[in-house]
Amino acid sequence: MLGDHVIGRETHLNAEGFVVRPDEVAATLEILRDEAGFDHLSMVTAQDYEDRFETIYHLKKFDDPTQEVSVVVPTDVENPVSETASGVFKTANWQEREAYDLVGVNYDGHPDMRRILLPETWQGHPLSSDYDQDKPQIVSFDEHKNPLQEDHKDAESDTMFLNIGPHHPATHGVLHLKTVLDGEQVADVEPDIGYLHRCEEQMAQNGTYRHQIMPYPDRWDYASAGLLNEWAYARVAEDLNDIEVPEYAQIIRTMSAELCRIAAHMLALGTFCLDIYGDFTAIFMYAMRDREIVQNILEDLTGQRMMFNYFRLGGVVWDLPEPREEFFEKTRDFLDDLPEALEEYHDLITSNEIFQIRTIDTGTIDPETAKQFGVTGPVLRGSGVDYDLRRDDPYGYYDELDWDVVTEDGCDNYSRLLVRMREVEESAKIISQCIDLLEDWPEDERNIQANVPRTLKPDPDTEVYRAVEGAKGELGIYIRSDGTDKPGRFKIRSPCFCNLSALNAMSKGEYVADLVATLGSLDVILGEVDR
Amino acid sequence: MSNEPRDTIRGSTDAQTKTREARMSGAVDNRFNSKLREAFGSSPFILTKFDKFMNWVRGSSMFMLQFGIACCSIEMMHTYAVKHDLDRFGSGVPRASPRQADVMIVPGTIVSKFAPRMKRVYDQMPEPKFVVNMGSCSISGGPFQEGYNVIKGAEEVIPVDIHVPGCPPRPEALVYGVVKLQERIANGESSPVTVKPYEMEQFSDLERDELVEKLADDIDEETLVMRYNWADSP
Numbered sequence: 001m002l003g004d005h006v007i008g009r010e011t012h013l014n015a016e017g018f019v020v021r022p023d024e025v026a027a028t029l030e031i032l033r034d035e036a037g038f039d040h041l042s043m044v045t046a047q048d049y050e051d052r053f054e055t056i057y058h059l060k061k062f063d064d065p066t067q068e069v070s071v072v073v074p075t076d077v078e079n080p081v082s083e084t085a086s087g088v089f090k091t092a093n094w095q096e097r098e099a100y101d102l103v104g105v106n107y108d109g110h111p112d113m114r115r116i117l118l119p120e121t122w123q124g125h126p127l128s129s130d131y132d133q134d135k136p137q138i139v140s141f142d143e144h145k146n147p148l149q150e151d152h153k154d155a156e157s158d159t160m161f162l163n164i165g166p167h168h169p170a171t172h173g174v175l176h177l178k179t180v181l182d183g184e185q186v187a188d189v190e191p192d193i194g195y196l197h198r199c200e201e202q203m204a205q206n207g208t209y210r211h212q213i214m215p216y217p218d219r220w221d222y223a224s225a226g227l228l229n230e231w232a233y234a235r236v237a238e239d240l241n242d243i244e245v246p247e248y249a250q251i252i253r254t255m256s257a258e259l260c261r262i263a264a265h266m267l268a269l270g271t272f273c274l275d276i277y278g279d280f281t282a283i284f285m286y287a288m289r290d291r292e293i294v295q296n297i298l299e300d301l302t303g304q305r306m307m308f309n310y311f312r313l314g315g316v317v318w319d320l321p322e323p324r325e326e327f328f329e330k331t332r333d334f335l336d337d338l339p340e341a342l343e344e345y346h347d348l349i350t351s352n353e354i355f356q357i358r359t360i361d362t363g364t365i366d367p368e369t370a371k372q373f374g375v376t377g378p379v380l381r382g383s384g385v386d387y388d389l390r391r392d393d394p395y396g397y398y399d400e401l402d403w404d405v406v407t408e409d410g411c412d413n414y415s416r417l418l419v420r421m422r423e424v425e426e427s428a429k430i431i432s433q434c435i436d437l438l439e440d441w442p443e444d445e446r447n448i449q450a451n452v453p454r455t456l457k458p459d460p461d462t463e464v465y466r467a468v469e470g471a472k473g474e475l476g477i478y479i480r481s482d483g484t485d486k487p488g489r490f491k492i493r494s495p496c497f498c499n500l501s502a503l504n505a506m507s508k509g510e511y512v513a514d515l516v517a518t519l520g521s522l523d524v525i526l527g528e529v530d531r
Numbered sequence: 532m533s534n535e536p537r538d539t540i541r542g543s544t545d546a547q548t549k550t551r552e553a554r555m556s557g558a559v560d561n562r563f564n565s566k567l568r569e570a571f572g573s574s575p576f577i578l579t580k581f582d583k584f585m586n587w588v589r590g591s592s593m594f595m596l597q598f599g600i601a602c603c604s605i606e607m608m609h610t611y612a613v614k615h616d617l618d619r620f621g622s623g624v625p626r627a628s629p630r631q632a633d634v635m636i637v638p639g640t641i642v643s644k645f646a647p648r649m650k651r652v653y654d655q656m657p658e659p660k661f662v663v664n665m666g667s668c669s670i671s672g673g674p675f676q677e678g679y680n681v682i683k684g685a686e687e688v689i690p691v692d693i694h695v696p697g698c699p700p701r702p703e704a705l706v707y708g709v710v711k712l713q714e715r716i717a718n719g720e721s722s723p724v725t726v727k728p729y730e731m732e733q734f735s736d737l738e739r740d741e742l743v744e745k746l747a748d749d750i751d752e753e754t755l756v757m758r759y760n761w762a763d764s765p
Contacts, residue, residue, distance in 0.1 A: 118643075118644065118680065119643060119644045120749070121746055121749065121750065121756075122643075123742065123745075126679040126680070131679070133679045133761060134761050134762040135742075135761065135762075136742055136758060136759060136760045136761060136762070137643065137742075137758075137759045137761065138734075138737070138742060138743070138746060138750075138756050138757070138758050138759075139643050139644060139646070139647060139756060139757045139758075139759065140734070140750050140754050140755070140756045141647035141648070141651070141731060141754070141755045141756060141757065142750075142751065142754040142755065166645065166648050167598060167629075167648060167649075167652050168627075169597050169627040172599075173599050173600065173601070173604065174599075174600055174645055174648075194642075194644050195642065195644050195645040195648070196600065196601055196639070196640060196642060196645070197642055197644070197680055198601075198640050198642060198675040198678055198680070198681055199675060199677075199678030199679055199680050199681060200675075202677075202678060202679060203674070203675060203677065203678060206677060215674065216674070219601075219602055219674070222601065222602035222605060223605060224605065267605065280611075280625070284612065285612055285613045288608065288609060288612035288613055288614075289612075289613050289614070291609070292609065292613070292614050295609075305606070305699075305701060306602065306605065306606060306699055307602070307698055307699065526601070527601050527602060
């Protein structure tokens with residue numbers, strides 16, 4: 001099908017890789033998208049080798065994410081220029097900017113080739129091999145210019161430039177929205193990110209596979225979704241090193257990850273209502289009350305309230321806390337109280353007329369646009385796309401359990417909230433089934449870790465990309481090993497990053513108050529956006 | 532009143548008359564008589580040092596800046612919310628504007644792009660102002676210390692009074708840190724100002740070295756900049 005476009009083949013652990021020339025990227029991707037049905041550009045990875053720079057486009061299908069293909073684009077080391085894919089997949093726009101920012105590959109024909117995470121004035125590309133970390137840098141701090149108009153009113157138009165953030169109560173952290181207002185409506189909005197870019201990829205590349213990387217995933221999506229992120233790393237590293245996880249550990253993983261999902265969705269709900277109602281009172285406190293209960297359970301299990309560091313390659317670090325009956329009882333109590341709590345939320349939030357007026361039909365994004373932007377997770381399912389990696393690309397113990405993928409067809413802020421609230425119910429189902437299984441597990445078969453060598457050294461140049469369903473969507477990790485006990489390249493596919501890139505499409509032409517609501521409904525966590 | 536908790540709260544629906552006398556008698560309303568007031572006896576005056584009084588007042592009504600950076604801010608929200616309830620200590624009113632706040636809790640990693648903005652927010656707070664560092668990142672860079680983009684502690688940029696270690700500190704730890712700060716304020720103690728290597732300055736004031744020459748075309752002379760000498764940072 002690709003015919004002349006392909007100049008070589010590579011085999012990654014997760015997919016076949018086709019090597020193409022740097023000036024034929026768009027054509028290749030278009031064929032793969034339109035004729036082969038690979039409509040999901042999951043991630044763009046850039047890296048540099050000694051003799052070349054390389055960009056990898058990881059493609060999947062929304063209908064069946066187990067079908068994957070990689071398009072590998074090597075470019076010249078002296079002058080790394082490669083054709084952009086942003087005309088074929090809109091999600092490539094931001095991802096290529098990030099690749100340019102951190103690795104230094106230039107994309108020809110890209111509409112907006114600027115740095116995205118680091119300050120404009122930064123010198124050098126930190127993840128390329130010749131970067132000197134000790135050289136001085138200058139970071140400027142100036143008034144932002146109006147991209148459409150001068151700040152004064154003239155006869156032609158009266159747009160006003162407004163900065164929202166980076167220190168603002170409604171931006172959920174340190175996000176800067178460059179907003180252009182036309183009266184009360186948003187004429188243009190551009191998220192400016194990078195205020196929390198903590199060099200996570202560099203940190204992971206400096207750590208050994210066995211123990212030193214696992215603490216970092218907790219700090220990507222820090223809304224207590226730590227275990228979901230750890231699972232992303234555990235999954236990719238176990239694939240890379242061929243480790244089988246015992247069934248008992250898989251059940252514990254599934255249970256604890258779903259507890260994390262409940263905690264993360266509760267925070268999303270509380271802060272979303274904080275944005276809409278602007279009150280620091282009832283709803284927020286309700287959500288926090290339920291989170292406290294979940295955090296207590298997780299603390300019993302892992303010893304930590306937020307940064308769990310509980311998964312290990314090949315299993316988990318501890319068995320359930322003794323006395324086990326007490327732990328089960330505590331978790332069951334929480335699950336028993338949950339329906340009532342959700343009923344309260346529905347009384348308080350979803351059936352509230354004002355809330356409905358504020359959220360129904362605002363921040364709409366149709367399924368096709370969402371797919372173009374690579375949006376995943378509750379945001380995509382709120383647009384009616386039935387895509388959930390827990391079911392479509394099974395891992396852990398999910399395929400043995402009885403639960404449903406939640407979708408809503410509203411495509412707006414309201415349905416995104418509903419998806420999260422109903423997902424909490426599904427998570428509760430999963431947890432209760434896991435508890436039943438764990439309770440009857442024979443005592444001498446409680447194997448919590450596979451036998452993993454002390455030092456892991458995968459074969460050089462093994463490449464693998466794996467994703468799991470995090471709290472915000474598809475959280476993927478690409479690892480290339482270089483034969484040592486540390487990854488040669490570690491790239492994180494962050495769901496929030498892609499979800500946030502769709503903000504402009506969602507809020508153009510709407511009121512600025514709805515922009516805030518839309519941002520809340522996306523549930524971005526800046527630690528994961530910037531990494 | 533029994534000490535047993537009640538299942539439901541049902542009281543009489545009659546009008547409350549308990550305080551009617553006090554309200555309508557026209558004399559001094561005796562509901563204002565606190566225990567403290569009774570302890571003073573007949574004298575309505577107290578004698579104290581103005582500074583001491585002011586410090587006590589300051590320590591007992593702290594206005595926090597609503598400021599979330601990273602993971603620690605989630606734990607900070609829990610500190611404000613039910614169960615931990617920082618408000619009990621007279622310090623739980625988060626203000627969204629720096630102009631109404633006098634304590635800044637720095638909850639998270641400071642990176643190069645954010646440091647000038649944080650300095651601006653700190654500069655906008657009215658004196659006297661205090662800073663509580665929450666978590667390892669704002670103390671030293673924490674787990675991200677080695678990163679190419681991470682400022683190694685908020686103290687590089689602003690002076691800090693209290694450090695609360697942890698990753699993240701539990702809400703109890705943050706409460707302890709804030710209460711310690713209140714104690715210090717009430718006693719009139721303040722922290723020595725650290726030498727801050729990274730100040731904001733105008734671009735034209737920088738030494739004309741290679742880097743400045745290179746950026747001269749992109750940056751306006753009057754723009755405020757921060758220059759990071761990464762090699763000198765701890």
